[in-house]
Amino acid sequence: MTNRSGKGALITGASAGLGEAFARLLAAEGHDVMLVARRTERLQALADELSATHGVRAIVCTLDLSVVGSAAQVQAAAESADFQVDILINNAGLAEPVSFLNLPVDNVRAMIEVMITGLTELTHRFAQGMADRGWGRIINVSSLSAFAPNSPGMLYTGIKSYVLNISQALDMQLKPSGVHVTALCPGFTWTEFHDTQGTREWANQLPAFAWQDAPTVVKAGWEAVTRGEPVCVPGVVNKAVASFTKHLPERLRYLFGKHARMVH
C-alpha cells in the first residue's frame, strides 16, 4: 500500500468538531488522511481543502458507523483506495439527552455500535498491520465523564469508561510493537456535540473556563500519543476535575451522581 506523504491517518467523525480538528492537524503535519462520517459534502469539502493546502492525499469514506459491519466496510474502503492506516483516530461519537429506559432500543444499539463495537473493531482490524510494521498511533476519544460519577440512566458515561479502560489494556499489549494507544478524555469542548444531543442550553450555563476549543484538545491528544501516554486529560481544569472525582469514595460517587441531572 502506498501513502503519498508522511503516514496514513484514518479519522472517524471527521465531518465536525474534534474529528475535523484532527484532520487539519495531521494534514498540516504532512500525513495523508482518510475521513469517515455520514455527511459526504462536509467530508469532501474538507478533503479538497486539505489536499490543496498541504499537498497530502485526502480521501472520503461516507459511512454510518452505527450500522453493523461498517468497520469491515471502512477496512475494505481503505484497501481498495490503497491507503495504509498507520494512525487511527477513533473519534466518532454521540450522546443522547434521554435516559436509558426512555431511549428507543435502536438508539441504545447505535451508541454502542459507534463508540464501543465500531471503535474496538476498527482497532482490531488496523492494529495488527501497525504492529507488523513496528509503528502505529491510535487515539480513542473517551471523555472526562469516564472519571466522573455516573448519573441516573446515563449510557454515555459507561461507554466512555469502556473506551478509557480498553485503551489502556491495548496500549499495554501494543506498545512493545511500537504502537502507542491513548485514551483522549476531553471535558467541555466547543463543537456541535451539545447541539446534536440537545444539551446546548444546559452547557451554555457553564463558566468559560470550563471550555476548551477543538484544536487545543486534539493537539494535547496528539502530543500525548506521540509521547506514549496511555491517558490524556487535556487542560488544567479538566485534570483537576479528573483527579478529584476519581479519588472520591465509591459511596460518595454514587450519591453525587444520583443527584446530578444530565439527562431526563
Ligand SMILES: NC(=O)c1ccc[n+]([C@@H]2O[C@H](COP(=O)([O-])OP(=O)(O)OC[C@H]3O[C@@H](n4cnc5c(N)ncnc54)[C@H](OP(=O)(O)O)[C@@H]3O)[C@@H](O)[C@H]2O)c1
Ligand atoms: N464536545 C465535547 O464537549 C466532548 C467532550 C468529551 C468527549 N467528546 C467526544 O468527542 C468525540 C467527537 O465529538 P465532537 O465534540 O467533535 O462532536 P460533533 O461536533 O458532534 O462531531 C461528532 C462526529 O461524529 C460523527 N458521527 C456521529 N455519529 C456517527 C455515525 N453513526 N456514523 C459516522 N459518524 C458519526 C459525526 O459525523 P456525521 O454526523 O457526519 O456522521 C461528527 O463528525 C465524541 O466521541 C464525543 O463523545 C466530546
